[in-house]
Amino acid sequence: xxxGSGLPAGQAGGEVTKSEILTVFTTRPDxxxxxxxxxxxxxxxxxxxxxxxxQRAEVEKYLTYVESRSEVDRMAEVKKVTGAFTGAYAINxxxxxxxxxxxxxxxxxxxxxxAIMAVPCGxxxxxxxxxxxxxxxxxxxxxxxxxEEANPTKEAVLENSGFLNGLVMHQAxxxxxxxxxxxxxxQRQVNYKMRDAGWSRQRYWGEPFPVVxxxxxxxxxxxxxxxxxxxxxxxxxxxxxxxxPLANLKEWIDFAPGLRRDSNTMPTHAGAxxxxxxxxxxxxxxxxxxxxxxxxxxxxxxYVGGSxxxxxxxxxxxxxxxxxxxxxxxxxxxxxxxxxxxxxIQGDSRFVYRLMSNPLxxxxxxxxxxxxxxKVVTEKMQRVVRHIRGEKGGVFRYDEMQNGLHVDIxxxxxxxxxxDKFKKWRTDFERSQFIFDDGSSTIFDETGVYTCGSxxxxxxxxYYNVVNPDDIIDDYGADTLRxxxxxxxxxxxxxxxxxxxxxxxxxxxxxxxxxxHDNTGRFRVxxxxxTREELKVLHRTLKKVEYxxxxxxxxxxxxxxxICANELSALKCHKRKVLExxxxxxxxxxxxxxxxxxxxxxxxxxxxxxxFPAWDEQYLKESEFNYPISINGKVRAQMNxxxxxxxxxxxxxxxxxxxxxxxxxxxxxxxxxxVPGKIVNVVV
RNA sequence: GCCCGGGUGGUGGAACUGGUAGACACGCAGGACUUAAAAUCCUGUGGCUAGUAAUAGCUGUACGGGUUCAAUUCCCGUCCCGGGUACCA
Numbered sequence: 001x002x003x004g005s006g007l008p009a010g011q012a013g014g015e016v017t018k019s020e021i022l023t024v025f026t027t028r029p030d031x032x033x034x035x036x037x038x039x040x041x042x043x044x045x046x047x048x049x050x051x052x053x054x055q056r057a058e059v060e061k062y063l064t065y066v067e068s069r070s071e072v073d074r075m076a077e078v079k080k081v082t083g084a085f086t087g088a089y090a091i092n093x094x095x096x097x098x099x100x101x102x103x104x105x106x107x108x109x110x111x112x113x114x115a116i117m118a119v120p121c122g123x124x125x126x127x128x129x130x131x132x133x134x135x136x137x138x139x140x141x142x143x144x145x146x147x148e149e150a151n152p153t154k155e156a157v158l159e160n161s162g163f164l165n166g167l168v169m170h171q172a173x174x175x176x177x178x179x180x181x182x183x184x185x186x187q188r189q190v191n192y193k194m195r196d197a198g199w200s201r202q203r204y205w206g207e208p209f210p211v212v213x214x215x216x217x218x219x220x221x222x223x224x225x226x227x228x229x230x231x232x233x234x235x236x237x238x239x240x241x242x243x244x245p246l247a248n249l250k251e252w253i254d255f256a257p258g259l260r261r262d263s264n265t266m267p268t269h270a271g272a273x274x275x276x277x278x279x280x281x282x283x284x285x286x287x288x289x290x291x292x293x294x295x296x297x298x299x300x301x302x303y304v305g306g307s308x309x310x311x312x313x314x315x316x317x318x319x320x321x322x323x324x325x326x327x328x329x330x331x332x333x334x335x336x337x338x339x340x341x342x343x344x345i346q347g348d349s350r351f352v353y354r355l356m357s358n359p360l361x362x363x364x365x366x367x368x369x370x371x372x373x374x375k376v377v378t379e380k381m382q383r384v385v386r387h388i389r390g391e392k393g394g395v396f397r398y399d400e401m402q403n404g405l406h407v408d409i410x411x412x413x414x415x416x417x418x419x420d421k422f423k424k425w426r427t428d429f430e431r432s433q434f435i436f437d438d439g440s441s442t443i444f445d446e447t448g449v450y451t452c453g454s455x456x457x458x459x460x461x462x463y464y465n466v467v468n469p470d471d472i473i474d475d476y477g478a479d480t481l482r483x484x485x486x487x488x489x490x491x492x493x494x495x496x497x498x499x500x501x502x503x504x505x506x507x508x509x510x511x512x513x514x515x516x517h518d519n520t521g522r523f524r525v526x527x528x529x530x531t532r533e534e535l536k537v538l539h540r541t542l543k544k545v546e547y548x549x550x551x552x553x554x555x556x557x558x559x560x561x562x563i564c565a566n567e568l569s570a571l572k573c574h575k576r577k578v579l580e581x582x583x584x585x586x587x588x589x590x591x592x593x594x595x596x597x598x599x600x601x602x603x604x605x606x607x608x609x610x611x612f613p614a615w616d617e618q619y620l621k622e623s624e625f626n627y628p629i630s631i632n633g634k635v636r637a638q639m640n641x642x643x644x645x646x647x648x649x650x651x652x653x654x655x656x657x658x659x660x661x662x663x664x665x666x667x668x669x670x671x672x673x674x675v676p677g678k679i680v681n682v683v684v
Numbered sequence: 685g686c687c688c689g690g691g692u693g694g695u696g697g698a699a700c701u702g703g704u705a706g707a708c709a710c711g712c713a714g715g716a717c718u719u720a721a722a723a724u725c726c727u728g729u730g731g732c733u734a735g736u737a738a739u740a741g742c743u744g745u746a747c748g749g750g751u752u753c754a755a756u757u758c759c760c761g762u763c764c765c766g767g768g769u770a771c772c773a
């Protein structure tokens with residue numbers, strides 16, 4: 001929503017008797033020559049003024065109809081086309097064309113100016129309206145408009161558009177606005193939409209409204225009467241008449257003569273918007289939190305949540321915080337310092353396809369897709385189609401198929417449907433027939449492969465694509481599941497659930513365990529002092545793990561632990577001074593196995609009482625570095641130099657090397673770049 | 685349509701402020717141990733070309749351009765995918 005323009009509207013039709021200015025808001029002023037009619041919201045103030053005598057009865061009838069429709073009706077029935085002609089005509093300021101002015105409920109009084117310019121060739125709703133009421137449609141986008149449906153493109157070249165002819169639409173937008181502003185009939189405008197939020201729920205659990213009704217008018221309770229607590233109840237069923245369970249408690253609702261409470265409660269958003277503030281000082285009887293507590297805890301450091309909360313909950317939490325800040329209760333005006341939207345594990349759904357003409361015949365994905373260009377149509381395929389259609393065969397058309405039907409993934413092996421299980425799945429599928437990939441079919445008592453369609457979507461019971469982690473826990477244990485979920489990829493990435501690769505983390509845990517045990521299963525941790533090499537492995541791992549935790553990069557932490565375990569296995573390191581710190585570092589990732597190892601190491605308290613081990617840079621210092629030597633940006637060789645070697649010396653040695661001589665063919669190099677500790681690049 | 689993410693081997697993914705693309709793992713191939721299996725261990729594994737081979741060269745991070753000694757990383761444009769949202773003009 002960016003721009004607006006105004007159009008004068010007049011009453012025409014024979015002779016002009018009076019005229020009004022009709023202002024509209026549009027994001028597409030480029031389509032102004034395609035305007036075939038105007039539509040006002042039924043509530044628009046001009047409706048009464050411009051309706052002609054001849055149309056008055058029809059308009060009144062329509063207004064009565066609209067009044068009879070509740071907000072819910074209007075929201076629910078969005079497809080129905082309704083409207084009435086006012087008898088008035090608007091004059092297009094550019095073309096001078098007279099176009100009819102209609103009213104319709106699809107134009108909302110609360111948005112823009114409550115009036116639109118209708119361009120049926122470019123807007124779907126306008127198009128439906130024009131078709132329904134037989135309003136002629138002007139085509140301003142040539143072949144881009146088929147006559148069948150509207151095309152909202154911005155890429156078409158304009159036709160029938162006066163001074164905009166020949167321009168690509170997205171360029172014409174600015175040209176049109178400039179012209180509108182030049183003529184002083186409208187201006188550029190950014191439009192915002194505010195939406196009301198329903199704050200009542202018809203259920204028991206929720207904050208009751210601190211409001212008292214007197215003569216049907218609500219009054220806020222005074223502060224001394226607060227808090228209003230949720231009354232005890234044992235009947236949680238709704239009270240009927242659209243009222244929630246609290247309406248059952250007559251003595252609570254009608255608590256005093258002439259006074260009445262609200263039976264609704266607040267949505268979970270209400271508490272969720274500020275509970276983190278109350279947590280700072282939960283027992284305070286005088287304020288939601290003491291200033292000292294608020295100053296101490298401050299903002300929430302990290303908020304981890306799904307992006308589905310981004311609209312409602314986060315918006316409310318921010319609003320609450322900002323209001324409390326403006327009222328002087330908080331020193332900060334944003335609730336959360338950092339927001340992380342964790343990804344979702346998605347489901348891998350499977351579909352079967354039934355025929356429109358016979359919902360008991362299921363066609364495989366591959367047989368269904370045989371319709372199309374360059375597809376080989378097999379004899380079997382012809383035969384089965386002939387059987388069903390009773391004509392000369394061919395292939396199935398898309399319009400003969402129902403939309404894909406979700407099938408339980410437990411009935412599918414990979415993409416192949418298990419026919420027997422499927423028939424038993426639901427009783428109405430018992431007598432179903434199947435057409436397989438190659439066109440063979442159970443109709444002819446044949447067997448074959450039925451390939452399902454597939455899609456990655458959110459995991460949902462209604463999609464039958466839910467996998468239960470309990471099965472993984474049974475096979476591998478909870479630590480493996482936990483570790484695997486972290487190893488799968490970045491916290492913020494969404495991905496379909498797949499157990500491919502779970503063996504890797506399971507093997508790691510076993511290998512880690514084996515560092516503490518010999519191959520007969522006996523505990524064998526020694527008290528020996530570690531070597532410098534072992535200490536380097538330990539401290540490098542601790543450094544990396546600490547860094548990764550602070551950056552929420554759990555998948556790379558797990559691979560660092562794997563590298564560490566691989567190296568310590570190779571070093572045959574079974575020393576307490578190396579292993580004990582690692583047990584603490586791994587504990588948040590694999591709590592069960594580390595708790596066990598911690599106990600085996602002789603501790604009597606929990607590993608989670610341990611302190612995260614500190615790493616020391618002194619074990620990580622390198623004295624030399626294996627420099628990649630690149631020629632013209634491509635790495636051709638490696639050369640080892642001390643890290644404190646001066647650039648000039650490195651350059652000298654590199655230029656004298658075999659590899660540089662080979663690539664420079666005797667010519668002197670044009671440029672040499674030495675980046676200490678990183679790379680050497682020679683340009684020849 | 686708009687807003688927010690993302691696109692790297694057969695697969696999941698790694699690469700800090702531009703500096704050896706493919707860490708770690710899965711899968712696959714070959715091998716060791718074993719009567720056998722499981723478990724474990726070792727080797728190889730982006731693609732193409734040449735060579736018996738060690739190896740060498742080219743190419744490669746969705747696509748097309750650009751900046752740079754150097755681009756998965758920065759800039760411009762295009763396409764595709766995931767999520768959110770909308771009778772919003």
